[in-house]
Amino acid sequence: MGTFYHQHEAYEFYLFLRGNVNFYIENSCFRLEPGDLLVIHPDEMHRSFSLDDSEYERITINLQKSYLNSLSTSSTNLSDCFDNRPKGKGNIVHLDESRRKQFLQIANHLEDVIASDAYGSDVLANSYIAQLLVLTNAVFKNADFTLRDIMPELVRKTMDYIESNLSQNISLEHLSAAFYLNSTYISRQFKKHTGLTLRSYILERRISLAKSYLREGFSITEACFQSGFSDYANFIRSFTKIAGISPGKFAKKKEQTFRS
Template identity: 50%
Template sequence: MMLDTGHIFSPIKEELICFHNTSTTELIDPTLPYHRHDAYEVYLFLRGNALMYLEQSCYKLVPGDLILIRPGELHRCICLDTQTYERIGLNIKETALNKLSSRRSSLFSCFEAHAFGENNLTRLTQEQIIYYTGLAAQLIACLRSEEYGQDILAEAYATQLLVFINTLYRSSTHSPYNIMPDLVSSTMSYIKSHLAEDITSGHLEQEFHYSSKYISRLFREHTGLTIRSYIIDQRVSLAKSYLAAGKSVAEACELSGFSDYANFIRSFKKSAGISPGKYKAMRPPVRYRNDAVYGKL
């Protein structure tokens, strides 16, 4: 579903999805905008010549790069040529992740130990790639099977995979190199820090000492988004946080920087698929939390 906010919202219908895909021309389009999911995602890059954009970061992918993406985290993968593009993807809803976790071992830890777009990439050795792909193959086979017990085995393989992933991130010392232009990253950071204020092209010119036309062109080139659409997207995301924290719809509108209530309602519906009032009425399920991890957030 393409939204006027400039990005694609891709809802995940199943509780758990795992796929191993190979293609050659699917993502050769530098104008592809960011997208986001309503589920957690694990992405393992195996082959190709591609860039992964995660919020304000961009990485030149190397086989074995494992990336964790939280719900709502903007991301996109751009293939640079027609080389075979191969990856393994895992999407899992919060309810399923909570079910597989225990009070002692939270499987959320690897996802929530990092801020959006930061420190969410590690690199696997060849031996670890083989182990990971083997577990993923068994999980995919179980998810496709209708035979007795395959659903239970699918949960078992998913649990093994997620425990392995959490263990990797706990011991990872890998520091990926962010190749996003500083001006684009800084513009994103500025917008996030000033969402409750009026943000104009003049403000950006004054802050970065470049023409607004140049800033806008570079921003669109590296994100697939206009600056305006990015501002709206971030304000809706902030409004969701306020609504989840108990603020009223009117309060969330004002605190997230929307000067016009009708525009807020309209923008929120286009982004979230439901009205702010309905979103506020929804309550996230209770889940096991690792206090040591959440203390860092």
């Protein structure tokens, strides 16, 4: 079992419990161990890939930025572990047995109150989520854990090349010339380790970049051409298909969220 690279319009934290899984974040890949805790920013592309049929168990929670802000205080920024690190770096810590039990206990309480309509269940849910976020941030602030990156060098270099040239024309010929390798070989290796064709990956990255420009207040036309699209109509179609919303509606939605 595997999933394609994807992004969420939310912050995600993910506790790995069991299985035989590789987890890909941006241009890195990690073999997960039970107790590994991951934090993923909305801008970070990621995927999980099960290497066999063994049982795959994890806990995932997705939270909107505005919700994190509502739980934070002037002295406790609960989005710290998501925001204050380089993109695609420092996403993983390992929970020892004590921390893991603590996390699971809170998560079980959260699951119970979410399923309940008893008086105060919404308040309790907020408190349990806040506890999980405090625990997660505390672990990340004190982490000295570094997991070995097992992404093949060719795939990482291909991703880096694409990232550096998103606003330019990128073709298989360009990649072949850059790495002195057969373009078919590059394509096959890339698909094997990312679950995406090069074309699909480039398109996903360009849409992600366009979203960033729109969040920053660029016009739709500016976002289109700055993110590497040469055809405006194709940009509108591609953005709407991948994001599930038109660029215009995305820009307005972000503007409303920012104002609120």
